[in-house]
Amino acid sequence: MNYVHRNHMKKILIDSLNSNINTTNNILGDDKLIAATTDVALEIIKAFRNDNKVLFCGNGGSAADAQHLAAELSGRFYIDRPPLFAEALHVNTSYLTAVANDYSFDEVFSRLVKAKGRAGDILVGISTSGKSNNIINALMTAKDVGIVTVGFCGAYSYVMRNFCKYVISIPAEDTPRIQEAHILIGHIICEIVERDLFGDGKASNFSR
Numbered sequence: 001m002n003y004v005h006r007n008h009m010k011k012i013l014i015d016s017l018n019s020n021i022n023t024t025n026n027i028l029g030d031d032k033l034i035a036a037t038t039d040v041a042l043e044i045i046k047a048f049r050n051d052n053k054v055l056f057c058g059n060g061g062s063a064a065d066a067q068h069l070a071a072e073l074s075g076r077f078y079i080d081r082p083p084l085f086a087e088a089l090h091v092n093t094s095y096l097t098a099v100a101n102d103y104s105f106d107e108v109f110s111r112l113v114k115a116k117g118r119a120g121d122i123l124v125g126i127s128t129s130g131k132s133n134n135i136i137n138a139l140m141t142a143k144d145v146g147i148v149t150v151g152f153c154g155a156y157s158y159v160m161r162n163f164c165k166y167v168i169s170i171p172a173e174d175t176p177r178i179q180e181a182h183i184l185i186g187h188i189i190c191e192i193v194e195r196d197l198f199g200d201g202k203a204s205n206f207s208r
Contacts, residue, residue, distance in 0.1 A: 058126035109138035119146030
């Protein structure tokens with residue numbers, strides 16, 4: 001192995017870890033972000049107690065995050081407990097490609113919000129840029145029908161704030177750091193929701 005190349009790889013690793021740590025520290029120092037995260041958890045708890053559901057949407061890596069967080073709620077997080085109604089809106093590829101082809105990719109999520117969303121539900125729109133058209137359209141539609149709107153984005157939140165009751169704005173501009181923080185915050189919300197609804201419960205031995 002070329003040791004110069006190996007040292008360069010080590011530098012990338014250390015720099016990325018330090019960047020992640022800095023982003024997390026910035027979150028810890030952001031009282032508004034901490035408060036918004038708590039408020040979102042409380043809204044989700046309220047929705048589930050009222051027999052409502054949580055919908056997620058995102059593109060690319062954010063679609064993976066949406067599906068990941070929906071699975072944590074509908075499956076389980078830490079403990080064995082009943083499933084919760086949470087769903088990522090992109091998982092039906094036949095629907096997604098048909099609507100993108102027949103209408104517009106900008107409408108793929110908003111049409112499903114119209115079909116599935118009801119007043120009292122929650123929509124979590126995830127966009128690192130904070131301005132993806134199909135996410136903004138979904139949030140606009142959700143707001144119109146009385147769905148509680150939550151935006152996950154990076155430092156640039158000015159577009160999302162027009163359509164969201166709550167915005168989880170990560171204080172970072174680097175896409176990987178934003179996405180890592182989205183999952184971190186999402187996991188924390190899942191834990192809060194699960195513990196509030198079901199107590200500490202019995203930790204599961206299931207492997208992931």
